[in-house]
Amino acid sequence: MSDATAEVPVDRARATEAGPIGRFLNATELDTRMLGMLGALLIIWLMFHVLSGGLFLTPRNLWNLSVQSASVAVMATGMVLVIVTRNIDLSVGSILGFVGMIMGVTQAQLLPGILGFGHPAIWLLAALAGLCVGVTIGALHGFVIAYLGVPAFIVTLGGLLVWRGGAWWVTSGQTVAPMDATFRLMGGGVDGSIGATWSWIVGIVACVAVVLMLMNARSQRRRFSFPRRPIWAEAFLGAVTCSLILGAVWVANSYPWPVGIVRRYAQANNIEIPEGGLFIAHGIAIPVLIALVVGIAMTFIANRTRFGRYVFAIGGNPEAAELAGINTRWVTMKIFMLMGGLAAVGAMISTARLNAATNAQGTLDELLVIAAAVIGGTSLSGGVGTIAGAMLGAMLMQSLASGMILLGVDTPLQNIVVGLALVVAVWLDTVYRRRVG
Amino acid sequence: MAQEATPPLVELKNISISFGGIQAVDDASLDLHAGEVVALLGHNGAGKSTLIKILSGAYRRDAGTILVKGEEAVIGNPRDAKKYGIETIYQTLALADNVDAAANLFLGRELRTRWGTLDDVAMESQTRKVMGRLNPRFQRFKEPVSKLSGGQRQSVAIARAIHFDARILIMDEPTAALGPQETAQVGELVKQLKADGIGIFLISHDIHDVFDLADRVCVMKNGQVVGTARTQDVTKDEVLGMIILGKCPPGAVPGPGAAPLS
Numbered sequence: 050m051s052d053a054t055a056e057v058p059v060d061r062a063r064a065t066e067a068g069p070i071g072r073f074l075n076a077t078e079l080d081t082r083m084l085g086m087l088g089a090l091l092i093i094w095l096m097f098h099v100l101s102g103g104l105f106l107t108p109r110n111l112w113n114l115s116v117q118s119a120s121v122a123v124m125a126t127g128m129v130l131v132i133v134t135r136n137i138d139l140s141v142g143s144i145l146g147f148v149g150m151i152m153g154v155t156q157a158q159l160l161p162g163i164l165g166f167g168h169p170a171i172w173l174l175a176a177l178a179g180l181c182v183g184v185t186i187g188a189l190h191g192f193v194i195a196y197l198g199v200p201a202f203i204v205t206l207g208g209l210l211v212w213r214g215g216a217w218w219v220t221s222g223q224t225v226a227p228m229d230a231t232f233r234l235m236g237g238g239v240d241g242s243i244g245a246t247w248s249w250i251v252g253i254v255a256c257v258a259v260v261l262m263l264m265n266a267r268s269q270r271r272r273f274s275f276p277r278r279p280i281w282a283e284a285f286l287g288a289v290t291c292s293l294i295l296g297a298v299w300v301a302n303s304y305p306w307p308v309g310i311v312r313r314y315a316q317a318n319n320i321e322i323p324e325g326g327l328f329i330a331h332g333i334a335i336p337v338l339i340a341l342v343v344g345i346a347m348t349f350i351a352n353r354t355r356f357g358r359y360v361f362a363i364g365g366n367p368e369a370a371e372l373a374g375i376n377t378r379w380v381t382m383k384i385f386m387l388m389g390g391l392a393a394v395g396a397m398i399s400t401a402r403l404n405a406a407t408n409a410q411g412t413l414d415e416l417l418v419i420a421a422a423v424i425g426g427t428s429l430s431g432g433v434g435t436i437a438g439a440m441l442g443a444m445l446m447q448s449l450a451s452g453m454i455l456l457g458v459d460t461p462l463q464n465i466v467v468g469l470a471l472v473v474a475v476w477l478d479t480v481y482r483r484r485v486g
Numbered sequence: 487m488a489q490e491a492t493p494p495l496v497e498l499k500n501i502s503i504s505f506g507g508i509q510a511v512d513d514a515s516l517d518l519h520a521g522e523v524v525a526l527l528g529h530n531g532a533g534k535s536t537l538i539k540i541l542s543g544a545y546r547r548d549a550g551t552i553l554v555k556g557e558e559a560v561i562g563n564p565r566d567a568k569k570y571g572i573e574t575i576y577q578t579l580a581l582a583d584n585v586d587a588a589a590n591l592f593l594g595r596e597l598r599t600r601w602g603t604l605d606d607v608a609m610e611s612q613t614r615k616v617m618g619r620l621n622p623r624f625q626r627f628k629e630p631v632s633k634l635s636g637g638q639r640q641s642v643a644i645a646r647a648i649h650f651d652a653r654i655l656i657m658d659e660p661t662a663a664l665g666p667q668e669t670a671q672v673g674e675l676v677k678q679l680k681a682d683g684i685g686i687f688l689i690s691h692d693i694h695d696v697f698d699l700a701d702r703v704c705v706m707k708n709g710q711v712v713g714t715a716r717t718q719d720v721t722k723d724e725v726l727g728m729i730i731l732g733k734c735p736p737g738a739v740p741g742p743g744a745a746p747l748s
Contacts, residue, residue, distance in 0.1 A: 275607070352604075
């Protein structure tokens with residue numbers, strides 16, 4: 050992915066000095082690195098599609114892929130901010146496990162005794178309890194890191210052991226199941242999807258939002274008479290983004306319910322099953338929707354708020370940030386609180402999906418999350434990273450894993466491939482940055 | 487001078503600070519009036535930057551007082567210093583390399599829209615204005631400052647210091663990274679700011695950079711003030727003698743660091 054972008058003279062300010070590709074990239078202000086990642090993802094998908102004899106690029110597999118990526122993608126958005134400030138969080142997998150157990154116990158043992166089994170508020174209270182615990186753990190880590198000056202690596206390495214042990218302690222190792230019915234919707238599946246109609250509505254709303262955002266940005270720049278993108282570039286960006294959104298919705302809407310579930314549903318609702326079967330689409334899965342909302346919210350936080358600006362400034366030059374009057378310690382603590390909260394959201398998705406809370410849940414997730422962020426272009430030396438990149442990174446890791454499962458590759462070999470892919474991806478990124486930036 | 491009647495803009499009294507047993511600044515006193523340029527001279531490691539970082543809030547002093555306009559000022563961190571109108575251009579420039587000029591200019595003082603989000607266009611607009619004054623050829627507003635040249639980075643750092651109505655400006659080796667033409671530009675800027683009534687501390691280890699710009703010089707050696715003098719009362723050679731030997735000439739007011747007369 051570095052070759053295609055090598056001759057783009059990003060260094061120079063004048064678009065006229067560039068070739069046609071360079072002019073195009075200049076006009077659209079597209080992130081070449083992100084394009085490279087999308088290209089890599091596409092290549093991997095096509096490769097698996099061919100090797101598996103056409104099993105990979107099916108609505109069913111892509112839908113599952115999106116659901117499986119959700120939990121790691123959510124946590125990766127927070128890891129970006131952590132790594133951007135030159136910290137690391139090794140404890141997210143253990144926090145996920147611990148918070149999952151807390152939420153499991155809350156909704157399966159604690160609340161039914163107080164509110165009665167199946168009370169509609171149970172899922173919300175359990176989720177809030179989990180969120181509180183996650184943020185509190187993050188605050189604790191952040192406090193020790195920022196105010197007591199213990200390196201994040203050590204604090205979160207300790208956290209990895211402490212919270213994994215804590216997850217066991219909650220129920221002395223017993224698995225908690227089943228989860229509350231409403232809570233389970235966060236895990237996806239037939240019930241945990243929003244159906245075709247709502248999926249189209251979400252897709253169209255997203256498209257309208259994209260167009261409005263492009264127009265708003267343009268009018269803002271006109272207000273101050275800054276240089277603007279040519280109108281064709283704006284139209285191109287809008288069209289491509291909207292077709293990607295609608296394409297994704299179409300894929301989600303092409304994945305039908307399994308025949309057995311359709312039959313039961315038809316019987317329960319007195320629907321005649323027509324010749325050739327009844328087609329009821331899954332639509333977008335709720336965990337995917339959660340991940341997308343988190344991604345959008347985190348992008349907003351990173352790019353549009355003071356907090357986000359400070360995160361990047363601290364990552365670029367901690368001393369300068371301090372001298373500029375930024376309360377770097379408090380910002381650091383807030384980042385870890387955010388990370389803890391996102392680990393709790395990850396725990397909601399993964400316990401809901403499993404319909405159980407186990408003390409081993411999320412084991413090694415920290416490595417997947419860090420890998421996703423790093424493959425997504427977050428630099429371990431700090432200051433650089435994007436939320437969207439990290440989410441794509443999560444998708445890429447999951448694609449490799451599930452592609453190899455489809456091909457029937459042994460687990461040890463899967464680990465070897467994923468490990469190598471991580472190293473190669475970061476190496477390519479290093480080459481790219483050396484040439485371009 | 488007429489200014490002597492009013493209290494100085496800023497007065498550092500008997501400042502001391504030590505790092506792990508090393509007395510970096512020892513009982514140093516210094517003052518600055520409005521519209522005055524005071525050059526702080528000395529070898530590397532003489533304590534100039536440390537003294538000035540105490541004023542800018544980067545370090546906390548062990549002893550001594552700081553008066554701003556005759557009143558005692560509480561400066562515990564850089565934010566406090568900025569509240570008193572003390573702005574600093576650091577030797578290292580202290581820029582966040584990974585973000586653009588506007589983000590650096592407004593770092594810690596971002597403009598926000600009425601929804602509380604960053605108002606990037608407004609910040610870029612003001613950045614264009616102030617940079618247009620300092621460095622009219624500057625066009626790279628969208629690029630991270632790591633991609634800018636030394637002179638361009640310097641102008642971003644200067645822009646940040648003068649954009650927020652500074653009353654006291656500290657310039658730590660402001661021309662160290664610059665070519666002759668840009669150095670001359672900084673000289674012009676200093677004269678202009680001085681005419682606006684801003685008090686300026688110029689820190690340098692090279693007397694030639696600052697002697698012609700300064701109204702007074704203050705020389706430090708081994709953390710102590712050797713002496714303070716008006717530039718018309720001393721020669722460059724005498725100031726050099728202060729820097730190198732710690733010898734205080736007759737035209738200067740000796741400080742605690744002055745070498746005993748032999």
